[in-house]
Amino acid sequence: MPLNLTVSPDFAPSHISGWFIFNTWMQRQLGEGIHLELYDSFDAQREDIKAGKYDLVYANPFDASMLVRDLGFKALVRPLAKADETIIATNADSSIRSVEDLDPGCQLYTTDDPDVNRIAMIMLEAADLDESNTQSHTVDSYVIVARNILKGSADAGFFLKDAYDELSDLIRSQMRVLITSEISVVHHTFLVGPKLQERAEEIQKFLIAMSNDAKGKSVLDSMGLQGFEEMTEEETEFMIDLIDTLID
Amino acid sequence: MSEHDTNDVRDVVIKYNDGTSRTTTVVDREVPYPEGKLIVSRTDTKGNITHANQAFVEMSGYMHEELIGQNHYILRHPDMPAVAFSGLWETIQSGKKWHGYVKNLRKDGAYYWVKATVIPNIRKGVVVGYTSVRRKPSRSKISESEALYKTLL
Numbered sequence: 001m002p003l004n005l006t007v008s009p010d011f012a013p014s015h016i017s018g019w020f021i022f023n024t025w026m027q028r029q030l031g032e033g034i035h036l037e038l039y040d041s042f043d044a045q046r047e048d049i050k051a052g053k054y055d056l057v058y059a060n061p062f063d064a065s066m067l068v069r070d071l072g073f074k075a076l077v078r079p080l081a082k083a084d085e086t087i088i089a090t091n092a093d094s095s096i097r098s099v100e101d102l103d104p105g106c107q108l109y110t111t112d113d114p115d116v117n118r119i120a121m122i123m124l125e126a127a128d129l130d131e132s133n134t135q136s137h138t139v140d141s142y143v144i145v146a147r148n149i150l151k152g153s154a155d156a157g158f159f160l161k162d163a164y165d166e167l168s169d170l171i172r173s174q175m176r177v178l179i180t181s182e183i184s185v186v187h188h189t190f191l192v193g194p195k196l197q198e199r200a201e202e203i204q205k206f207l208i209a210m211s212n213d214a215k216g217k218s219v220l221d222s223m224g225l226q227g228f229e230e231m232t233e234e235e236t237e238f239m240i241d242l243i244d245t246l247i248d
Numbered sequence: 249m250s251e252h253d254t255n256d257v258r259d260v261v262i263k264y265n266d267g268t269s270r271t272t273t274v275v276d277r278e279v280p281y282p283e284g285k286l287i288v289s290r291t292d293t294k295g296n297i298t299h300a301n302q303a304f305v306e307m308s309g310y311m312h313e314e315l316i317g318q319n320h321y322i323l324r325h326p327d328m329p330a331v332a333f334s335g336l337w338e339t340i341q342s343g344k345k346w347h348g349y350v351k352n353l354r355k356d357g358a359y360y361w362v363k364a365t366v367i368p369n370i371r372k373g374v375v376v377g378y379t380s381v382r383r384k385p386s387r388s389k390i391s392e393s394e395a396l397y398k399t400l401l
């Protein structure tokens with residue numbers, strides 16, 4: 001029976017093929033068949049992960065917390081120089097210049113990306129805004145968030161910084177960034193499930209070594225990553241503790 | 249930063265819950281919270297700092313090496329009532345998460361407000377320390393806290 005791999009749905013659409021290339025590369029390294037499944041929905045993916053469907057997960061930080069603490073997964077590596085940061089943006093023509101200019105009742109456009117939404121809501125707390133006095137609209141992608149900002153239906157939208165940076169120059173030129181998080185220590189992780197733990201060290205080694213050879217480097221390029229670095233158990237616990245402080 | 253700041257300078261004796269005290273200079277001047285950042289620190293079970301991120305170094309005014317090993321109470325501002333911290337310790341020692349609004353004292357005597365969350369770090373069922381994460385509070389929460397803390401001093 002092949003192993004199962006899934007990837008947090010917040011990668012840029014341009015990197016979909018990169019994850020399939022990575023899957024082929026992983027199969028060669030492990031000498032086993034791996035089925036890669038990608039999702040549009042964070043919730044649907046989380047349900048399947050909870051049901052024990054996956055052995056390998058490239059997870060966003062909030063899901064990593066659940067995977068380690070509740071499901072016995074082990075974090076092996078994190079992407080090099082790729083912290084998960086959040087942007088709140090508005091229309092460039094708007095009179096809103098900072099999050100404090102957003103009023104109760106404001107229309108917020110978001111995806112269902114749990115870490116982006118949590119960090120963004122934390123940044124809105126400084127303006128006395130929360131779920132009870134804002135109107136959130138969840139849409140399928142960051143491009144649709146941007147579209148709603150451009151057409152004026154959103155007072156502000158939430159973006160993963162990487163996704164914002166990958167929007168076209170034309171779209172970004174019509175938006176204004178109100179705030180960007182600078183947290184640095186919250187990032188994606190690559191984890192293995194309980195069934196694969198005896199191969200954890202081996203997998204960690206070849207993921208870390210990936211950027212050292214030309215083939216591995218080209219696979220990383222296709223995923224928009226520079227490489228992977230080791231994530232120790234204590235570093236994982238530290239990140240999970242930190243995320244825990246962000247959940248009320 | 250606060251419209252009520254006077255820039256007045258006063259020397260105060262701050263008493264800590266371990267029986268020690270220090271005399272320090274306090275300046276009535278607020279330093280604005282850095283946008284988008286979290287101030288992160290960890291302590292051992294006695295409150296001695298074991299980790300401080302760059303935002304903590306910048307906001308506290310201490311160098312990183314001055315913070316490590318110091319008790320977290322060096323940030324305690326004399327305008328903060330002792331009861332706020334006893335509530336914090338009771339909560340986290342019982343294994344729960346604590347939230348609160350805190351006025352912190354910088355090394356230069358100025359102050360900054362934070363919304364703080366502290367959680368116990370539990371490893372293999374044992375509390376090995378605490379993580380404190382601070383974020384930007386709203387002005388309304390600061391005003392409410394100032395009014396409340398005055399009644400508790």
